[in-house]
Amino acid sequence: MADDPKTLVSTEWLAAHLGDPDLRVLDGSWYMPDSGRDARAEYEAGHIPGARYFDIDEISDQRSSLPHMAPPPEKFISRMRALGVGDGHQVVVYDGMGIFSAARVWWLFKLMGKTDVAVLDGGLPKWKAENHPLEDMPPVVRDRHITVQRQSHLVRDVAQVAAASKLKDWQILDARAAARFRGEVPEPRPGLRAGHIPGSMNLPFMELLNADGTMKDLPALQAAFEGAGIDLARPVITTCGSGVTAAVLSLALERLGHNRHALYDGSWSEWGMYPDLAVEKG
Template identity: 75%
Template sequence: MGDDPKTLVSTQWLADHLKNPDLRVLDASWYLPDMNRNARAEYDASHIPGARFFDINEISDARSALPHMAPPVEKFMSRMRAMGVGDGHQVVVYDGSGLFSAARVWWLFRLMGKTDVAVLDGGYPKWVAEGRSVEDLPPVLKERHITVQRQAQLVRDVTQVAAASKLGDHTMLDARGPARFKGSAPEPREGLRAGHIPGSKNIYYRDVLTMDHTMKSEQQLRDLFHDAGIDLTKPVITTCGSGVTAAILNLALERIGNRNHALYDGSWAEWGQFDQLAVEKG
């Protein structure tokens, strides 16, 4: 499949298009507390030329007690307008891990009806390793009009996921590590039970990536899903700890031509806290 400005582009593709006035590059780095990294400070120190910082925690639903839930349409529009990201732009999102949180922002743009958005394969580490140019200057921002049409079919809430779990009419994929999925390792967020949503299958997000944090080829992805016994004839719901790494599975599904997938935004941060919701272990 190679470079696809609607899913994934290479560092070479980005370097070739970097001077395009209709390109917008977003640094969507985000880290778990135990990673001990400050995404904003790293961006301020060094980023791909012209990149804007997309703050996943801030561009979210402030009304929700859950971490970084998808923002209301109005908030997304106002933040993008202020960042100079609008209609007619090709967006490329990257992160400082290689391919981690950038997929979440790719999914968020698609949720808002914007499809001209791709993740940078291998992210900032690959870009730097190849000796490509970086800068520490803030970008010059000019407001840009953006129209948004929320695609409700791309997101699921706890009620819909509970129904899907009960009926077995969806394939539910959990992107967390195998130990957390099985319930043999504690959750990083306090107060959450261990285990997984009944009926869900485990595809660890790292398993769709190569050693250098680029995404595996389409054939390797198909083999991975097939070998894990994943039924892709049913609609897919992805889930993880808090809706970030789940999006990597959505991106992988999109790469192999599967369009029938949604993301459970609340994920385990929500499901794991309610005793009335069943939990499976093992």
């Protein structure tokens, strides 16, 4: 894999740069509510040296009834300053699954206009498997100024997605498992209908990953998108259950040099809730 500090870096790259003064490592672990895992407790028990915990649920727009919607810029600024993350830093985000929620944090930084941010390929499982160091000490944090400029073209709301579903000017790609996409199993969040956005296509995010949790190489990524029916010459809206794994699709598109993609932040947590929005099954 070619390391790219704007998308994806290897554990070897991170190990070599861990002492860099302008490197900031974030633990962006987040788990489904029914997983039985506690991301913050796992972080406190052991994390990559110097890593700070990025709480996806807390660093969000808590005025919304939807889970972990993108925070307003001023909240993002205050939370990043508290973590000692600011202008001039190279950020690397990892999670406890391999590549799962770290991509959501990567996308949030992109949304705020910060581009020097990468996901750790293979995440904490690969780091541990290679016997790289861990620590349980809280990092020493120094406040750092951060400027943000929200990139509105990277996010879509329900009205924009409904228009895309009707007009078909943007392709809609769903990262959920195939059985959820087809509406064959109930949604993990109560009260949501089963199925998918009319006209959307399905590429379960796991199909972009190797068995060890690393992202597939570029030819395999391209084949996966094309196999799902995506025309890589046209723009794509990514979606999923609650806007987390959709970012894995967005990260893979960015790896392929496809930069006309946007993420539906409300995702199925929003679409599946409203009875006046059409749902397809099968």
